[in-house]
Amino acid sequence: MSTLPTRTRFAPSPSGHLHVGGARSALFCWAFAKGHNGQFLLRIEDTDQKRSSDAASTGFLEDLAWLGLDWDEGPQWHGRGGGDTGPYYQSQRLDIYEPFMQQLLDSGAAYRAFETTEELGAARKLARAEKRAYRYDRAALELDPDTVERFVAEGRPHVVRFKVPDDEPIVVQDAVLGEVRLEPGELEDFVIRKADGYPTYHFAVVVDDALMGVTHVIRGQEHLANASKHALLIDAIGFDRPVWAHVSLIFNPDGSKMSKRDKDKMLRAEVKSRGLDSPPEGCGISQEQWANWLADKKSQLETSAAASLAGVLSITLPEINVDDFRRAGYLPEVLVNYLSLLGWSPGGDREQFDRSFLVEQFGLDRIxxxxxxxxxxxxxxxxxxxxxxMxxxxxxxxxxxxxxxxxxxxxxxxxxxxxKLFALSxxxxxxTLRDPMDSGWFFVQSDEQIEWPMTKAIRKALCKGEPNGFDRLAAIRDLLAAAEPWDPAHLEEILSTWAETNCEGNLGKIAQPIRVAVSGGPVSPPIFDTLEILGKKAVISRIDRCLANRENAMEASL
Structure with a gap:
């Protein structure tokens, strides 16, 4: 058991907002570190230049901060981060990696390989034709040292591969899964430096974890296959292995993997069902963007474009990223609570708790x-x-x-x-925090934007009965116009008194027509609160417009 100070890390690639699976990993790392009086590190793994952007890494930082998962070391952002083991962006650590890369080359644990992309592609194609699994054939090891030196001096593009031992199994001890064993011959020589000079994820993460003093690596099981590669690199360089703990994947209720692509799949299915060949008006997507998206099933629309298209199509996309849940009105402390239950159990029947309880109780033994x-x-x-x-x-x-x-x-x-009245009503x-807005758009619409589609509920409120809702609106209109003061108590007194005389005391017979007239629908906060929030001018204006629409509404209701 290590006696070093506990240090965990969360190391995302900056490719957009944080997926809930990544958020769960970050949460477990944070909780374990805090529960052991340790440090939680954040490192940005941006060696894949095609997938990385500054804006995307900012999204991760915002998501972690919103969840309350403050990092002790890492990128400096709004008072968080800093530390003595940086830089915390892998792209800024290239000089740090080079001595360890050279150590592996000098020891013969790694070698340079000069095959072109076309040559490797042809080899894979041949393997498929012969119905066998592709495995790099180590042709580069046949080159003599002088030839390798000459190729390097010429600037010939090449990668660096790690030479996997042929005669011994790779054994990894995992705190959750126990012993994980890979037999000899199951792993090919893998690339640790790409042709662009950047180290691969496998190499960089091993060096970074060691130099940053990471003692525990807690991550999703999708990374389990990487652990054997990391163990080989750690042993070859001479580092100490951390404690690995690989936690289960997160699935949708139907058993499918919860993926960032779920939103894209839903959009594509909807577009296909409607037979849309061009972007619908108002979605903000150009014809070229639309065509490229439809032509490449692996491509996805930008987050803002996807949200805009969903809005135009009137469909609700599934929440996948932390930012999705934030925008949907979920509370960060609730999302933290729920995510902690995905792959970990506090024991007993308790399910709802705060961060302090999680920090106190969290342990790898209950994953x-x-x-x-x-x-x-x-x-x-x-x-x-x-x-x-609350x-x-x-x-x-x-x-x-x-x-x-x-x-x-x-x-x-x-x-x-x-x-305040709007909130409390x-x-x-x-x-969710979004519910009041979703049902209360009529509060921020102009009077001229209010419409009365002839749904069953609106027809009943305005057109049915004798007298009907329109009749009652016309009768109460001037009484409301003269009301002073304009507050819930006085409005309730006016309408209740009127209902006693004209509706046999049934307040709903006048309250519902007023609600429909001022909101355009049958649902609102309590009617007296609704009237005060809107104000007298808007209420009278909307009632007048509704009454002016009476003839059309009555015809539509027949």
Missing amino acids: VKSPAKFDRSKLLAFNLDAIQA DDDQFVVRLQAFCQDFEPEFLEAMSTHQF NKERSK
């Missing part, structure tokens, strides 16, 4: 081997519980912060008093 299934219904139930447990002031603050980030028009359209029925 489960079986795959985890992401149950969105359960997550939503957790979120509902958390919202309902006091009123806390909910108002959290909803205000959400609107500042994603729906600022609600803050712009309402005074502080109106927004929605709290009891909100499962």
Whole structure:
């Protein structure tokens, strides 16, 4: 057992916002380090230049910060990070890798290979034709040292391969899975430096973990196949092996792997079902982008373009990335709670807890081997519980912060008093922070934007009965116009008194027509709160427009 200070790391490649699987790995690393009075490191693995961008790495940083997973060492960002073992971007560490690469070359543990991409492609094609698995044939080892030296001096493009031992198995001890064994001959000589001079992930991660003092590597089982390569490199260079712990994959409820491509699959299926050959109006995607996307099944639209297309098509994409859940109105503490249950058990029947409990209880011995299934219904139930447990002031603050980030028009359209009333009138029925906005768009629409489609509910509220909703609206209109003060208590007094005389005391017979008139639909917060938030001018304007539409509505209802 290592006596070194516990140091874990999360090392994403900067290819977009954080997938929930990556977030779960980061969470486990963070919790384990904090529970052992250790340090949690963040390192950006950007040696794959095709997949990396500064904007993408910023997305990861935002996601981790939102979840509350602050890193002790790593990229400096909004007061987080720094440290003595950087740089924390692999692309800035090339000089650090070179002595270790040369050590492997000098010892004969690695060698230069000069085959071109075309030559390797032809070899793979031949292997397929002969129905055998492709394996690099070590042709480069047949080159004499003088030839290798001459090729290097000429600047001939080449890679560096690690020479895998032929006569002994590769054994890795895993804290979750136990002994993982790879028999001789199962692993080919793998590339550790690419032709562009950049080290591969396998080489860089081994050097970085060792020099940064990482003691525990906690990651998803998709990386298990890499552990044997890393063990060979660690042993060849002379580093100490860390403790490896590979946690189960996360699946959708139907058993399919939860993937970033799930959103793309849904968009492609919808586009195909509608027979769309060109981008629909308003999605912001050019014809060229559209054609390239449809032609290449492996390509994906940018996040903003995908969201825009989904909006135009009126479909809801599945939440896959942390940012998806943030935008959908989930609370970070709830997502942390739920993710911790995907592959780990606190024991007993307890399922809902805070970060402090997780840090105190988390251990590798309670990580489960079986795959985890992401149950969105359960997550939503957790979120509902958390919202309902908030006091009123806390909910108002959290909803205000959400609107500042994603729906600022609600803050712009309402005074502080109106927004507080809007928040509290929605709290009891909100499962997410987005729910009030999804059902309350009529609050920020102009009076002229309100429409009354003849759905069954609207037809019943406005057109059915004798007198019908239109009749009652016309009768109450002037009474509302004269109402002073314009507040829930006085409005309730006015409408209740009117209902006693004209609706046999049934307030709903006038409240529902008013609700439909001012919102364009049958659902809103409590009617008196709704009227105060909108204000008298908007309420009277919308009632007048609704009454002006009476003839068309009655014809449409027949």
